[in-house]
Amino acid sequence: xxxxxxxxxxxxxxxVGFLMWKHFFPNEEKRVRKMLDTxxxxxxxxxxxxxxxxxxxxxxxxxxxxxxxxxxxxxxxxGHHTISGRAEIVQIAxxxxxxxxxxxxxxxxxxxxxxxxxxxxxxxxxxxVAVPRQREMAMQDVRFSLEKYDxxxxxxxxxxxxxxx
Amino acid sequence: xxxxEQTNPSQPVRKKRSLxxxxxxxxxxxxxxxxxxxxxxxALVTFGFVLWPVRxxxxxxxxxxxxxxxxxFNFVNRLAYRWSxxxxxxxxxxxxxxxxxxxxxxxxxxxxxxxxxDIRDGIVFIDEAPLDEPYVKSRWRWNIPPRTLGTxxxxxxxxxxxxxxxxxxxxxxTADEILGKALW
Numbered sequence: 203x204x205x206x207x208x209x210x211x212x213x214x215x216x217x218v219g220f221l222m223w224k225h226f227f228p229n230e231e232k233r234v235r236k237m238l239d240t241x242x243x244x245x246x247x248x249x250x251x252x253x254x255x256x257x258x259x260x261x262x263x264x265x266x267x268x269x270x271x272x273x274x275x276x277x278x279x280x281g282h283h284t285i286s287g288r289a290e291i292v293q294i295a296x297x298x299x300x301x302x303x304x305x306x307x308x309x310x311x312x313x314x315x316x317x318x319x320x321x322x323x324x325x326x327x328x329x330x331v332a333v334p335r336q337r338e339m340a341m342q343d344v345r346f347s348l349e350k351y352d353x354x355x356x357x358x359x360x361x362x363x364x365x366x367x
Numbered sequence: 368x369x370x371x372e373q374t375n376p377s378q379p380v381r382k383k384r385s386l387x388x389x390x391x392x393x394x395x396x397x398x399x400x401x402x403x404x405x406x407x408x409x410a411l412v413t414f415g416f417v418l419w420p421v422r423x424x425x426x427x428x429x430x431x432x433x434x435x436x437x438x439x440f441n442f443v444n445r446l447a448y449r450w451s452x453x454x455x456x457x458x459x460x461x462x463x464x465x466x467x468x469x470x471x472x473x474x475x476x477x478x479x480x481x482x483x484x485d486i487r488d489g490i491v492f493i494d495e496a497p498l499d500e501p502y503v504k505s506r507w508r509w510n511i512p513p514r515t516l517g518t519x520x521x522x523x524x525x526x527x528x529x530x531x532x533x534x535x536x537x538x539x540x541t542a543d544e545i546l547g548k549a550l551w
Contacts, residue, residue, distance in 0.1 A: 365540075
């Protein structure tokens with residue numbers, strides 16, 4: 203009985219150790235997923251927020267991008283736009299916060315591909331945007347090119363994508 | 368009342384199960400367990416590899432398929448093109464890109480590999496001949512320039528042409544991006 207207890211204890215300790223290892227040292231895909239999860243929460247705009255909070259949120263959103271990041275948007279109702287660098291991203295985020303209070307953004311159908319060197323990655327996902335007082339959610343598929351920057355995954359390029367050639 | 372055990376003493380005495388137990392597990396729980404396992408495995412194989420359940424969302428395939436919430440479901444026959452090639456008029460399920468399957472698109476094949484397709488005032492032309500499309504009930508005056516498909520390419524489009532082309536996802540996909548055929 204004592205032996206069994208020792209074996210069980212060792213097994214439990216090994217399982218706890220394994221789970222802790224996975225928690226504190228997640229693989230790159232998990233780290234990317236966590237980054238996207240945080241970004242999706244940051245991008246959503248509260249119904250009411252003060253100017254300082256808006257600025258902080260906009261700055262925080264820009265922090266998910268590389269300093270020289272590029273966002274290439276080509277959607278039917280908005281046309282083709284390119285946003286370059288963090289400063290422009292902050293401006294766009296501020297404008298969105300002022301004009302679209304209550305905007306909610308959700309990422310779904312996320313596919314992550316980590317390159318062999320583990321320094322770059324590609325992500326494809328569907329962005330669902332809900333604006334208050336609008337019945338339907340807008341959906342757009344987006345591709346991110348990610349790079350490691352100061353040990354963290356950051357978006358180097360974001361572009362809208364289409365399913366058909 | 369004379370019980371079975373009393374009339375046939377050679378039979379082992381069976382504990383009488385409650386009605387609820389018998390409803391849930393049956394008269395013979397072992398047999399029920401085997402049946403449940405077979406049912407689960409069959410369902411997993413069928414709906415995981417052969418018939419994929421999909422829910423139709425959006426208006427691009429109207430009037431053939433309507434988005435009626437949870438009631439608008441269909442199945443994708445994953446084996447449909449295992450031994451044959453996709454045909455014109457087939458409604459097929461398509462993977463989004465090389466990287467990911469979802470969101471799955473349901474579209475109709477209108478042009479096959481090697482053909483030239485264009486749309487003039489809402490009428491589809493295949494190699495300069497107009498295509499008869501009885502499934503299209505309303506037409507916006509779409510104009511799409513001619514496009515010659517490669518050896519492995521298909522041109523796919525939704526049945527709802529009453530919407531603006533810029534609001535409608537359509538175009539070219541390769542054979543390996545076709546996941547299967549819609550069951551109905």
